[in-house]
Amino acid sequence: MSDSLPDPQSRHHRQMILPGFGVAAQARLAGAHALVVGCGALGCAAIDLLARAGVGTLTLVDRDVVEVTNLQRQSLYVDADARAGAPKAEAAKRRVQAIDPALRVHACVEHLSSDNVEEFVNDCDVIIDGLDNYRTRYLLNDAAVKLGKAFVHAGAVAMRGTSMPILAGVVGALGIPRSDAPCLRCVFPEVPAPGEGETCDTAGVFGPAVAMVGAYAAGQAIKLLAGRADLLDVSFWSMELETNRMSRMSLAGAGRAECPCCGARQFEFLDAEIDGRCTVLCGRNAVQVRPASVAHLDLARLQLRLAPLGNFVITDGLLVGALQGSLELSVFPDGRAIVRGTTDPVIAQTTYDRCIGQ
Ligand SMILES: [Zn+2]
Structure with missing residues (x-):
């Protein structure tokens, strides 16, 4: 296949001069x-x-x-x-x-x-x-x-x-x-x-x-x-x-x-049906809990609801806060939450249900 010569000033020039990685291959990548x-x-x-x-x-x-x-x-x-x-x-x-x-x-x-x-x-x-x-x-x-x-x-x-x-x-x-x-x-x-x-x-x-x-x-x-x-x-x-x-x-x-x-x-x-709701997260001392059914949470409303439990803020589209004790909670708009400070799915699930509901 004939291939035109790459522009020496182009971003991918050093890749394009590799054997078989010319202008056409770069276009395929793009x-x-x-x-x-x-x-x-x-x-x-x-x-x-x-x-x-x-x-x-x-x-x-x-x-x-x-x-x-x-x-x-x-x-x-x-x-x-x-x-x-x-x-x-x-x-x-x-x-x-x-x-x-x-x-x-x-x-x-x-x-x-x-x-x-x-x-x-x-x-x-x-x-x-x-x-x-x-x-x-x-x-x-x-x-x-x-x-x-x-x-x-x-x-x-x-x-x-x-x-x-x-x-x-x-x-x-x-x-x-x-x-x-x-x-x-x-x-x-x-x-x-x-x-x-x-x-x-x-x-x-x-x-x-x-x-x-x-x-x-x-x-x-x-x-x-x-x-x-x-x-x-x-x-x-x-x-x-x-x-x-x-x-x-x-x-x-x-x-x-x-x-x-x-x-x-x-x-x-x-x-397979979606398996259990809890996943222990590798290396993070944390458990992810998924909602039992498809959810779309209003995080601002949830923030108000959780105010008595701890200081929660909405950052980058997540509701994040520390609960009493050593647990931290991050809640996603799709209803998932990550409970930090435990690797016990039961504690995580209980915390989820207590804070977000079942
Ligand atoms: Zn196979």
Whole structure:
């Protein structure tokens, strides 16, 4: 394919002079839409690189707010974001727009569930995993396979991390055999049971490790979006910075015809009812509580109602305040709340019901 020479003064010139990354590839990136689910450390590393690479539209989904303990590794956020308790998706959007005002960025301060995942996935060209929980990964895996999208899985905890491209939904477009394009469930058939995997809570997390994994995942996504799928690493890639080992396990032949998801096309996670209302948030001494049914809260009215319980303020679209004792409450307009100062779902649920109602 003939390609004109890039303008040496253009923003993406140093990328465009890479072999195979010319003007046409840059135009493909500008027309592409990446969905990043989770704007923690993995998401921050990936979002920064996707934005600088010129991916034209970014949708950033995260339900949480920036806290001071995030700043050790979550590179899009600054101290003021933590002090304000800014929603991560909004703070990340501000940062991306400061990097490149030409990009379109959608910030979604939402909990991804079987209710809304297909809407998000439908609109994008690639999904990047910035998650800290397995269930939502399996939900995204279902949606990617069902709707025919590429999904770049990434995960990190302590000093190690993994990444793999999930191409089961795009085998036709990429012209690769199904047996060489496993989905997440081909490789890991079941979600690890609660308490089985380590979390940032118990194991900590090393900033450079999570940045490397996020960057690796971003690289895979950029190759795909630029039309350079031939450069993809179609392997289960893992790295570990305690003993400084890296490994790649080929995914050739790992696609299983009997896989419930990409084989039988039974999308159990998409079909599941929303599970319990409480989620313990990794590494935050906090629990998220979702409303029992779809809600739209009037935060100003709720602020008045909560005045006897503590000093509540509305900031960045959230109602935030400290309750008596050591609990803090952040309430979102969609009825979700984060109860800080506990990891006990019962205390969180009780606090929610006491303050917001059932
Ligand atoms: Zn599969």
